[in-house]
Amino acid sequence: MSLESIRYKRGNLEILDQLLLPLQTRYVKVQGVEDGWKVINKMQVRGAPAIAIVGCLSLAVELLKDEMDDKKVMRQEIEGKLNYLVSARPTAVNIKLAADELINLANTLSADDNVSSSEFKDRFIARIESMLAKDIEDNKAIGKFGSEAILSRLEGDRQVRILTHCNTGSLATAGYGTALGVIRSLHGSKRLEHVYCTETRPYNQGARLTAYELVHEKIPATLIVDSMVSALMHTRNITAVVVGADRVASNGDTANKIGTYQIAIVARHHDVPFYVAAPLSSIDMSLTSGDRIKIEERPDREMTHIGEHRIAAPGINCWNPSFDVTPANLITGIITEKGVFTPSRLKDEIPKYHSPIASS
Numbered sequence: 001m002s003l004e005s006i007r008y009k010r011g012n013l014e015i016l017d018q019l020l021l022p023l024q025t026r027y028v029k030v031q032g033v034e035d036g037w038k039v040i041n042k043m044q045v046r047g048a049p050a051i052a053i054v055g056c057l058s059l060a061v062e063l064l065k066d067e068m069d070d071k072k073v074m075r076q077e078i079e080g081k082l083n084y085l086v087s088a089r090p091t092a093v094n095i096k097l098a099a100d101e102l103i104n105l106a107n108t109l110s111a112d113d114n115v116s117s118s119e120f121k122d123r124f125i126a127r128i129e130s131m132l133a134k135d136i137e138d139n140k141a142i143g144k145f146g147s148e149a150i151l152s153r154l155e156g157d158r159q160v161r162i163l164t165h166c167n168t169g170s171l172a173t174a175g176y177g178t179a180l181g182v183i184r185s186l187h188g189s190k191r192l193e194h195v196y197c198t199e200t201r202p203y204n205q206g207a208r209l210t211a212y213e214l215v216h217e218k219i220p221a222t223l224i225v226d227s228m229v230s231a232l233m234h235t236r237n238i239t240a241v242v243v244g245a246d247r248v249a250s251n252g253d254t255a256n257k258i259g260t261y262q263i264a265i266v267a268r269h270h271d272v273p274f275y276v277a278a279p280l281s282s283i284d285m286s287l288t289s290g291d292r293i294k295i296e297e298r299p300d301r302e303m304t305h306i307g308e309h310r311i312a313a314p315g316i317n318c319w320n321p322s323f324d325v326t327p328a329n330l331i332t333g334i335i336t337e338k339g340v341f342t343p344s345r346l347k348d349e350i351p352k353y354h355s356p357i358a359s360s
């Protein structure tokens, strides 16, 4: 069975504390928006889709307990709380797009005289809950489209060797994963020879989380440190790189975990296709280029320490941007739940589809 990062039943939300993995498996209760903000900001839960889902579910849990029966007050509170949740981590766009959708929904329900306050609450919570199943469904489609795209470049039934970065699996989503979903799909169809995952310094999501998922799923895998990527591509005949995304601009420039950009440069040098796997809810059509993406900077401690153990010289200055932006011209394709698009096609293709939760 896949790892479960989010446990939810109406009124009850728990997340698997990813700061304790792989050594301890402990679920943390999220009792409302304040807890939701904290677990996201501290990175007890992380990964763009999981951040959005947990943030919104924390609001659902809080609303259920709330005795408010004035729709206008409810609408106002919802907007304030969603904006607060969005502020927990600024780069991943999924939570911002979900918040915009939910604020629209709250406006509609509040303005409709035929909707009572309890129906408002019920429909609003149900909409948030639908994000869980939709995310898994989208990830499975991403997995299928991604594996087909990678295999379509090969002759015969050759097996593939994939490199991935950071963690994009069950832990970073409601389940199955995005880039890791593509890898899972290749493995399921017996076409995956091997996957290499980077350690992903400074916070080691690759070593701690992706490696854990790959071992758990019995997928043939090897861990490398980030500085080995060039040597790996030079010597190991990598078929493709597949990574996730925190925010894709409308021209295809992609913000993802720090280190992604240099992997894309190395891939181009070695003529290895470089794919970004991301749901439509990671695509920010309001941004014309990646220059406008706000890059979160994390505390020095995430670089200077591993767990409680200090590894950097005391007194040294640190710069710790959590993400970088890979220019669209280095990206072979963006794998979404609606198909694989070259970056230049996003502007035409993406507006054709409904936004992530508006259509439910």
Ligand SMILES: CSC[C@@H](O)[C@@H](O)C(=O)COP(=O)(O)O
Residues within 6 Å of the ligand: 046, 047, 048, 049, 092, 165, 166, 167, 168, 169, 172, 173, 177, 178, 179, 205, 243, 244, 245, 246, 256, 257, 258, 322
């Ligand atoms: C499906 S997760 C996609 C991205 O969010 C992932 O690649 C990533 O960069 C995660 O960063 P993190 O800082 O661990 O939240």
